Amino acid sequence: MGQSDKRQEDFWFTLLRREEERALWHPELELIFVLKGTGRVCLMQNGPVYRINEGDIFAVNSFQILELELDGDAYALSLSISLHYLTSISPELLSHKVNCRSFLYPKDRQGLYDVLRRNLARAFQAQYKYEMRQSLSLKNRIAALLENLVQYFREEEEPQPEGGSWERLKPAIDYIQNNYRDPITLEDLSEHTFLSRTCISHSFRRYLGVSCMEYLARVRICHAVRMMYGRETLTEIAYNSGFPNVNAMIKAFKQYRGMTPGEYRKQAAQPQTALQPAAEEPDEMNHVFSSLMNYALEDPEVKQPKETVRELMIDLEGRKPRITQHWKRIMNAGYARELLDGARQQEIILLQKQIGFEYIRVKGILDDDMCLLRTDMNGNRVKNFTYVDEAIDFIVSAGAKPMVELSSMPRLLARSVSIPSMRAGVFSYPESLEAWRDLIQSLLEHLAERHGRERVRQWLFAPWLIPDYVDFGVCTAGEYEEIYAVTYETIKSVCGNFLVCGPGTTDCRKYLPQFLAMCRRRDCMPDIITFRSFAAVNPEEEEDGLNLIAGNESFPMAVSRDEDILFHLSREVHRILDQAGAGELPLVLEEWSSTIWQRDLCNDTCYKSAYLFKNVLENNDQFSGMGYFSLNDRLDEIPPVPQMFCGGFGLFTKNSVKKSAYRAMELLAQMGDRLLEKGSGYFISQRNEEIQIFLYNYCHYDLLYRYRHTVNMTQTNRYHVFQPKEAEAFFIQLSHPVPGKYRIKRYAITRQGGSSYDAWLRMGAPETLTREETAFLEAGSYPEYRTDCVEVQGEEPVLNIRASVKPLEVMLIKIQRE
Known part of the structure; x- marks a missing residue:
């Protein structure tokens, strides 16, 4: 083999040396293997320059600019495949780019590249064995290489420019x-x-x-x-x-x-060693080619799944925009009575210590189990604030502010029980608006006297139920308007600076315009606009939907096909507010989760951590506050079940074991206060000298499971209901870091660490847990962790970070100069 053998115009091999001139681009698809030494390569417009080493293999697309520089005595082998041959064998490679770069991956993630190296070695072997003719073996090897590129390295989203002219x-x-x-x-x-x-x-x-x-x-x-x-x-x-x-x-x-x-x-400037490969004696393999030809003897199995490569270049210089962690504004703690439970209190204390929310939101402050309104032995109505004080005092002692929903109706004031509930709350319009006004005024005056108006004016109050209950028969639209306006006026009469929020609807398109018009008419516009989202959709709204498997555990709603429903809802709500002349009002997502179904078994899995990473990192700046729902699986809105991992909404199981969602919030709480870069699948922040890289690989439910068809879903088998997705390989280049030694810490929530449910599976999935087993489960729920140290040198320093994130996994990488 000489420098280049183009006697067969379909494909040819070329030996590349440093001193030889090379075109910046050409129409052929090219595969390059580094036989010996090191060098540098740049494959993108203004893209990063990568170091390449012996054994690296990478592809160059048709018409793609390549700048290749080999150091000293380095050699590389190039295989060029013509457009004509590609058209006849693998036309897919003419319409889609190939993303094949082994140098982006560590040694333990070279499985797919080893397959490519093996077929390249065998193609080269067939070439020099039958140098004077195109052997069938050679054509088969070239076809195998092209099949590898199509199967493992073809990109679906970036079409190639057509050849033509x-x-x-x-x-x-x-x-x-x-x-x-x-x-x-x-x-x-x-x-x-x-x-x-x-x-x-x-x-x-x-x-x-x-x-x-x-x-x-x-x-x-x-x-x-x-x-x-x-x-x-x-x-x-x-x-x-x-x-x-x-x-x-x-x-x-x-x-x-x-x-x-x-x-x-x-x-x-490094020593160079003269080397003359025995190109004229192809049967006597020179040691220059040994790094490639060793693969011809191997037959590796494909153990590495296909991965999508993501390349990011982040410049650390310059002033970066500030981050406010709006997602940490609100945590929904469930119903007020639960705050009197010692286990719930310990969960909130831990939550505030490790994450720290500004508001703790509670429902049911007026429920009968809070004993706020009772009758004495003579039938006289008596107000008792003891339990209310215990709940509110605990929130304040935990370092948070109360966000109180004045929703359900004490039974003594209810006109009727329109919607039966397992809880002590009653959904009803009051028999007397004056009695309702008196109760709200007494409650607000008591809180103001106990805690001081200056403190209470920082709290949030939501008047009555959400307007959606009009359609459930609780009241008429006119009655809703009346009780909302009366409650608003009563709150403001106690203190004009008390903050009112509303309406908290789950259907902004339907109810928010009506609500805003009513508030303009009655002069009761809230200080903060709130709404809720449980990623739910009416089955009739999706054309290709299935029959919903409904039950008595939640409203008959399917999970929306829209993975970005929070983002799209925020845009829609902002548009409605702008049209109503209320665009200046803060927008708060007071309740949100991935499903309205409290027996969604995926709530316990790694899915929930990926869901949280995606929606917090992509929507944090869309709202003035976000309130995840909720703290614990035990809400008592539906009948309890004996299983610990029952698919509830909570960050904790009913017996206070942290789920993957809690671990995700622990990692998210380490977000910096300056934004370096963000995009789909990544979010990079900085605080002082520490850099935080958040990575996630979210997968949405498949069609069957969105409609609650639990095919093959069991207590111990919950990962087969997601749309298929590839692993994400990230290559992140941080330019202009301060030279020195850096400590890199990696935290990952995977099925091997960070998920108490998966730890329970590894334990053997016991139906009941002893105290010792619960302690083991808690220890097994910690995220995976590893650390290493790298040194950055040079006048133009660069810090390279590589990471691979499988479907439903999340990762936090912290980088700090030592």
Whole structure:
């Protein structure tokens, strides 16, 4: 084999050396294997420059710009496959990009790349064994390689530009290649190629992804790089490579290499060893090829799942926007009576210590089990604030502010029991509005006297039920308007600065415009607009929906197909507020969860941590506050069950074992106060000198489970109801960190750590737990953890972070300079 063998035009191998000139792009698909030594590669427009080492393998798409630099005595083997051959064998690779870069992965995640290395080795072996003809074995090996690329490395979302008329670029490319030392403008290219400037600009952008002038700069850099190994001065190199001056070359190197020419020359100054591979004797394998040919002897199994590669470049310099953790504003603690329970109190104390919420929201403050309104032996109504005080005092002692819903009706005041409930609460319109007004005024005056108006004015009060109950027959629309306005006026009469929030509806499109119009008419606009979302949808609203498997445990609602329902709802609510002239009011999501079904067994699994990561990190800035629902599985809204992992809403099981959702909040609470970057699947923040990288791989329910068809769902088998998704491999390059040693800590919630449910499965899924087993379960629910230390050096320092996140997993990576 010589440097290149193109006698067969369908595909050919090329031995790459440092000193040989190479085109920045070409129409063929190319696969490159580093046989020996090290180098650098850049595959993206203004993208990162990666270090490559012996054994690395990567693909270069058709028309993709590649800047490859091999160090010293490094060698690489290139396999080029023509467009014609791709069309006949794997046409998918003409319409979709290949994302194949082994250098993004650690050694323990090279399974798919080993398969590729093996087939490349065997194709090369078939080539040099039958050098004078295209053997059937060689064609089979090339076909196997293309199948590997399609199966494991094809991207679904980024189509390739079609080939068609790319030949029109060739005259311009040739002119640049032959005249790069001279000043070249778009007008020069147009004059010498007889193409319009518009055509040239469009073609460069379409086929190469860069402008004409950017391509010229890259050509000059490639020539400058080859001169760095000689004795020319930087001024001479700049002149001989076509740059107008040294400063222009320095600027280009910083933009495309991430370092100055002087820094690059220092890196390139290393001893070189002459090596002449025995290319003319292909049957006597030279040791240059041994790193590849060792794979021809292996037959590895594919153990590594397919992964989607995500590349992020984050510049640490400059001022970053501030983050306010709105998601930590509110925690729903359930019903007020539960705050008198010692176990619930210990959960809240722990929650406040490890996470810290501003408000603790309670329902049922007026329920009969709070003994607020009773009759004495003579039939006289008596108000008793003892239990109310115990509940409110505990919230304050835990370092939070109460958010109180004045919703259900004491039975003594109820007109009728419209909706039967397992709890002590009654959903009813009052028999007498005056009696209701008197109760609310007495309660508010008591709280103001006990805690002081200045403190209580920071609390939040929600007048009565949400307007949705009109459709449930609790009252008429007119009655709802009347009781809301009366309650609002009563709260404000005690103190005009007390904060009122509402309406708390679950259907903003239907009820919010009516509510806002009513508030304008009655002069009772709340200080804060609230609503709720349980990702629910009426089955009739989805055209391809199934028959819902309904029960008596929740409202007959399916889970929406919209993974981003919170984001879309926030936009919709903001639009409604703007149209009503209320856009300046704070918007609070007072209750939210992934489902309205309290027996959704996925609530106990790793799914819930991925759901929380996704929705907190993607929607935190959409609201002035978010209130996750809820603290504990024990809500007593539906009959209890004996199972500990029963699919309840809570962060804790009914016996206070932390679930994966709690562990996710522990990690989220470590969010910094400055935002570096965010996007789907990642959120990067900073606090002082510590950087926090949050990664997640959320998977949505499949169609059957969204409609509660629990096919193959059991107490011990809960992970087969999700849409299929690939693992996410993140390569994160942090530029301009302060040089020095950095401690990197990784916390992950997976089925192996961070999920008490999965720890329970590993324990053997006992039906009842002893105290010892509960302690083991608590210990097994801690997230996975590992730490390492890296050192950042150089005048243009870079810190690279690699991480892989499987479906339904989340990860927090903390980076701190030691």
